[in-house]
Amino acid sequence: MLLRKAATVLLFALLGLAIVASIVLYRTASVHYEIPDVSEVQYDDIPLNDAVERLSKAIQYQTVSTQEDREHYLSEFHAFIDFVRSSYPLIHDKLDLKIINNLTLLYKWEGSRPDLPASMMQGHYDVVPVEPGTHENWTHPPFEGVIADGFVWGRGAIDDKSGIFSYLEAVNYLLERGFEPERTVYLALNHDEEVGGRKGARKVADYLLDNEVEIEFLVDEGMPVAEKIMDGLEHPIAMIGVAEKGYLSIELEVNMEGGHSSMPPRETAIGVLSEAITNLKQQPMQGRIPGLLRETFEPLMPDLPFHYRMALANLWLFGGVIEDRLGYIPHTNAALRTTIAPTIFHAGIKENVLPQTANATINFRIHPNDNIREVLYYVQNTIDNDLIDLRVLDGAREPSPVTSTSSEAYQLMKHTIHEVFPAIPVAPAMFLAATDARHFTEVTDNLLRFRPIRARPDDRGRIHGTDERISVDNYGEMIAFYIRFIENTTSGLSATGLPGAQIAMP
Numbered sequence: 001m002l003l004r005k006a007a008t009v010l011l012f013a014l015l016g017l018a019i020v021a022s023i024v025l026y027r028t029a030s031v032h033y034e035i036p037d038v039s040e041v042q043y044d045d046i047p048l049n050d051a052v053e054r055l056s057k058a059i060q061y062q063t064v065s066t067q068e069d070r071e072h073y074l075s076e077f078h079a080f081i082d083f084v085r086s087s088y089p090l091i092h093d094k095l096d097l098k099i100i101n102n103l104t105l106l107y108k109w110e111g112s113r114p115d116l117p118a119s120m121m122q123g124h125y126d127v128v129p130v131e132p133g134t135h136e137n138w139t140h141p142p143f144e145g146v147i148a149d150g151f152v153w154g155r156g157a158i159d160d161k162s163g164i165f166s167y168l169e170a171v172n173y174l175l176e177r178g179f180e181p182e183r184t185v186y187l188a189l190n191h192d193e194e195v196g197g198r199k200g201a202r203k204v205a206d207y208l209l210d211n212e213v214e215i216e217f218l219v220d221e222g223m224p225v226a227e228k229i230m231d232g233l234e235h236p237i238a239m240i241g242v243a244e245k246g247y248l249s250i251e252l253e254v255n256m257e258g259g260h261s262s263m264p265p266r267e268t269a270i271g272v273l274s275e276a277i278t279n280l281k282q283q284p285m286q287g288r289i290p291g292l293l294r295e296t297f298e299p300l301m302p303d304l305p306f307h308y309r310m311a312l313a314n315l316w317l318f319g320g321v322i323e324d325r326l327g328y329i330p331h332t333n334a335a336l337r338t339t340i341a342p343t344i345f346h347a348g349i350k351e352n353v354l355p356q357t358a359n360a361t362i363n364f365r366i367h368p369n370d371n372i373r374e375v376l377y378y379v380q381n382t383i384d385n386d387l388i389d390l391r392v393l394d395g396a397r398e399p400s401p402v403t404s405t406s407s408e409a410y411q412l413m414k415h416t417i418h419e420v421f422p423a424i425p426v427a428p429a430m431f432l433a434a435t436d437a438r439h440f441t442e443v444t445d446n447l448l449r450f451r452p453i454r455a456r457p458d459d460r461g462r463i464h465g466t467d468e469r470i471s472v473d474n475y476g477e478m479i480a481f482y483i484r485f486i487e488n489t490t491s492g493l494s495a496t497g498l499p500g501a502q503i504a505m506p
């Protein structure tokens with residue numbers, strides 16, 4: 001009798017297991033993604049040599065943004081503006097230029113249809129400094145704009161002079177061919193993105209708000225066409241940054257009685273503070289694969305190694321496992337959750353004295369699914385110690401809203417990527433750094449952070465690092481992308497949301 005009962009239980013267990021296994025395998029096998037069938041668009045008459053020459057010159061201006069001593073480089077900023085003016089006479093003849101705060105350039109290319117809200121493209125021409133003592137590590141000097149081995153080398157080659165010059169080239173190309181946009185196009189060349197954008201982009205946003213300019217969408221620097229974003233994944237993917245993380249720094253402080261270190265009490269200021277930081281590290285904020293991160297992986301899933309594909313197709317079962325896995329890799333962890341980074345720790349002045357005060361600063365990058373209030377609540381609960389005072393430091397900001405992937409602007413950008421970069425999938429993603437786009441959340445709902453730059457894993461270290469460079473071929477693709485994007489977004493959109501044959505060069 002007992003044996004029969006055991007056999008029945010075993011049978012049901014096996015049956016259950018078989019059902020789970022078949023669901024898992026079925027869902028894994030159903031993973032499917034098709035890149036839309038879009039005809040490739042090419043422009044054979046882009047004057048690439050001249051364009052590359054101009055980019056090379058642009059890099060030679062040391063438009064360096066530093067927190068202190070801005071004056072030092074000021075003449076370079078002014079010389080750079082003169083260079084832009086003299087390089088594109090047609091743009092300066094046909095577009096209105098407004099100079100904001102002496103250094104940021106805002107162009108308006110008036111469209112023929114005032115009923116359409118405008119489009120906007122922006123980038124920045126300031127660059128980060130080259131760290132002292134690292135100049136000689138560069139293959140070519142950082143401010144000479146050397147063209148060699150199929151690349152343009154130098155600070156700003158990726159971030160972001162190739163960005164702004166490729167759209168200037170695109171506008172110039174279209175103007176030379178008599179193109180007239182229906183939708184008004186704004187172009188901004190901001191001057192202080194690398195130090196927060198408060199004097200450039202913020203003022204441009206204020207100007208647009210004050211003048212009640214309607215902006216349909218804004219394109220800014222951001223995510224690239226990335227190659228090998230994960231081990232075992234060969235296929236490149238173009239990612240459009242639809243959201244940006246929030247920012248919060250909290251200071252934790254412990255004040256206790258100090259004293260001689262020969263008879264330490266059970267609790268010391270350093271001990272209490274260290275324990276709090278350890279608790280935060282051991283209990284990170286919740287990861288979030290469903291939603292944006294899952295969407296980022298979607299087009300890649302068919303190419304993923306089997307175990308990843310199976311896990312992502314079955315988050316109901318493997319959500320926890322894959323979250324752990326992604327949590328180990330810094331850049332996937334940052335896309336997964338609000339991150340916690342202790343950045344400053346102060347305590348103690350002498351080896352035999354117990355300090356009365358210990359304080360630490362923790363920097364949080366807030367996932368769009370969380371907010372500042374929730375992070376504070378989490379910190380208080382996780383630390384759970386009345387001896388610790390919390391103070392929110394200046395500069396906190398909420399995560400950005402998430403741009404809808406069903407917006408026309410997103411769909412048109414996706415379509416344009418397919419036209420210019422055939423056979424490369426496109427996915428929405430979270431931009432993990434900060435851009436000037438964050439100043440525009442009141443200006444438009446549709447913020448698209450994307451540059452058509454082909455980025456390999458080793459390029460990540462070149463941005464703000466050594467040997468920043470852009471390939472000449474890729475620069476040609478960037479210009480083609482912006483030409484096509486302006487063409488595709490110039491008019492009222494067709495009912496399908498995608499440009500049809502009605503858009504032709506005049």
Ligand SMILES: [Zn+2]
Pocket residue numbers: 124159160193221
């Ligand atoms: Zn940048």
